[in-house]
Amino acid sequence: MENFRIGFIGGGRIVQALLEGLEQANYLQNMSIWISCPSADNENSSLKCYGNRIRMTTSNTVLCTNCDIVVFGVKAKLIKSICSELVKTVDNASLAQVLFVSVIPGLTISTIAQWLHTQENIIRIMYNVNVAKCNGSYALSSSKTNENDSRQIYLKSVFDKVAYFAGNVTESELDIMCALIGSGPAFFCTAVEGLADGAVKAGLSRQLANTLAARTMLGCADILVTSSKHPAELKNDISTPAGTTIYGLHELENRGVRGAYMDALMSAFNRAQTMADQLARDLK
Ligand SMILES: NC(=O)C1=CN([C@@H]2O[C@H](COP(=O)(O)OP(=O)(O)OC[C@H]3O[C@@H](n4cnc5c(N)ncnc54)[C@H](OP(=O)(O)O)[C@@H]3O)[C@@H](O)[C@H]2O)C=CC1
Ligand SMILES: O=C(O)[C@@H]1CCC=N1
Incomplete structure (x- = not known):
């Protein structure tokens, strides 16, 4: 497969998570990567650990013309x-040669197309920080034309190294994915933190409480992913009659924990759509 040059406009947390995963998957050295961001020349940038394996620039134009x-x-x-800026500094023919990829919640392909004055060559991807440990999930939204584009096929092969592929979905479904797989890790972190706090209150050391809360979530997720068990079935297996678990579950139900997670997901989803509407209004 052809080794296309990939440029990232922005080198923050989500881009760095991808680089970390690709390094762990021993794939980074096969790739040609550019990153543009204002702090590209900063000697203290955490991206400096990649040395000359990644080309850094402060110019989005330079990046775009090289990728x-x-x-x-x-x-x-x-x-x-x-x-x-790109429309002013890069000629139309060159812009049309690039496959643009957005990982931004809500922002639609048609809005980006109007800003870039291009038509076909834009797709969206949503993924999560779990790619850093090659345990991410991702989905993409693209037209039939791009689906067969060798650059998209290459990009997909890169993500496949570090993440589970959830499918080529509509843009609206991608915003649901944004709430579930993009924001989901943060939602789970609140559960881990709350359970660990409880264990600390009961007398466990902070370090052990944090480790065990996270490991318990990891093992539980592993069972759910690798078996065909429904979460309710696993929960029922753990809850013995009049045992400790059902007492704890009753507290969670009293506080509407499942409704709270549903509201969290819907709120994140709605936020992506509101952002999309606001950005589209900026077109006018
Ligand atoms: N964090 C996550 O888990 C996820 C984030 N996303 C989306 O990805 C996007 C980035 O998020 P995240 O990485 O967390 O954000 P960060 O704030 O960590 O990173 C933003 C990056 O943008 C760079 N930047 C700022 N201005 C410019 C500019 N004019 N040109 C080029 N680069 C610029 C910053 O550079 P500098 O460091 O020099 O200031 C920084 O590297 C957001 O839209 C977010 O919604 C999507 C899925 C998950
Ligand atoms: O909160 C955000 O904007 C991003 C999108 C998904 C996860 N983090």
């Missing part, structure tokens, strides 16, 4: 000005 695939990995509010 076949360009990933927007910045906050949504910056995209419009970055696109208008």
Whole structure:
């Protein structure tokens, strides 16, 4: 497979998680990667650990003219000005040669297309920080034309090294994925933190409480992923009659914990869609 040059506009947490996973998968050295960000020349940048395996620049234009695939990995509010800079500094024919990829929640392909003055060559991907340990999930949203594009096929092969592929979905479904797989790790962290706090209150050391809460979640997730068990079935297996677990579960139900998780997901999903609407209004 052709080794396309991938450029990341933005080199923050989500881009660094991907690099960490690709390094762990022993794949980074096969790749040609550029990153552009304002702190590219900063000697203290955490990206310096990759040495000359990654080319750094402060110029999004330089990155764009040197790459076949360009990933927007910045906050949504910056995209419009970055696109208008690219439209001014890179000629139309060159822009049309690049496959643009957005990992930004909500922001639609059609909005980006209007900002970039291009049509076909834009796709969206959503993934999560779990790629850092080659245990991520990702989904993408792209047209039939891009599905057969060798650059998309290559990009997919890169993500396949570090993440489970959830499918090529509609943009609206991708916003649901954003809430579930993108924000999900943060939601789970609140559960781990709460359980660990409880154990500390009961007298366990903080270090042991944090480790055991996280490991308990890891093992439980492993059973659910590798067996065909429904979560309710596993929960029932653990809850013996009049035992400790059912007492704890009753407290969670009293506080509507499942409703709270559903509301969290819906709120994150709605936020992605609101952001999309606001950004689209900026077009006018
Ligand atoms: N964090 C996550 O788990 C996920 C994030 N996302 C999305 O990815 C995007 C990035 O998130 P995240 O990595 O967490 O954010 P960070 O704040 O960690 O990183 C943002 C990056 O953007 C760079 N940047 C700022 N201005 C510019 C510019 N004008 N041109 C180029 N680069 C610029 C920053 O550079 P510098 O360091 O020099 O300031 C920084 O490297 C967001 O849209 C987010 O919603 C999607 C899925 C998951
Ligand atoms: O909160 C955010 O904007 C990003 C999107 C998904 C996870 N983090």
